[in-house]
């Protein structure tokens with residue numbers, strides 16, 4: 461491949477998304493290019509989380525092809541999954557920080573697990589990602605001393621540590637009030653403007669109206685794409 465051609469960050473061809481051998485979504489085909497911002501919508505139980513889990517190799521892909529950040533998901537070996545996860549960032553609704561560790565220790569845990577060893581670089585990267593998400597010197601605080609919005613910012617900082625090509629966010633504002641949610645969306649958009657692609661599952665249709673972007677929608681066992689299809693936000 462030429463160094464000038466842009467390989468998509470996500471390339472899905474005719475994939476079947478399964479939960480315990482039941483097809484949740486069939487014939488899924490789409491691509492996400494570098495630096496794109498994409499919403500993922502659909503009713504509860506329509507398959508958003510299942511699609512995201514398949515993309516980050518938490519659910520097996522048994523039919524079709526998926527390439528994520530250069531890794532073939534249908535072929536990936538268990539031992540390579542941690543390497544895939546270094547190239548992507550995953551953010552959930554329930555913040556998933558270790559409650560018994562400080563903010564800095566939560567981030568350090570990931571850095572140590574992903575091969576960071578130089579203590580000066582660790583320290584500067586830690587400060588850098590916390591600044592990036594709008595949090596200053598809160599490294600010594602425990603998660604319970606932070607608001608929900610601040611905890612989600614720490615989670616986003618953690619996801620940014622290894623400069624991922626794409627962030628997969630599964631309802632990242634589901635547990636936050638509207639004002640705080642808007643701030644978190646703004647943060648995702650800011651991160652996106654600096655070149656990181658984002659695929660965000662959300663039920664918050666205000667986001668789509670106020671900050672329009674491409675939409676993928678899980679509907680009746682299929683994935684429809686605003687690039688090619690008319691998408692209804694009401695059904």
Ligand SMILES: Nc1ncnc2c1ncn2[C@@H]1O[C@H](COP(=O)(O)OP(=O)(O)OP(=O)(O)O)[C@@H](O)[C@H]1O
Pocket residue numbers: 479480484502503504505506507508509510511678
């Ligand atoms: N662990 C599981 N085992 C078996 N079936 C599951 C499992 N998780 C989800 N499902 C089923 O897969 C389908 C898709 O669920 P999924 O969680 O992907 O939907 P979703 O669009 O993310 O929903 P929500 O908006 O509520 O998060 C549903 O029918 C659900 O019942």
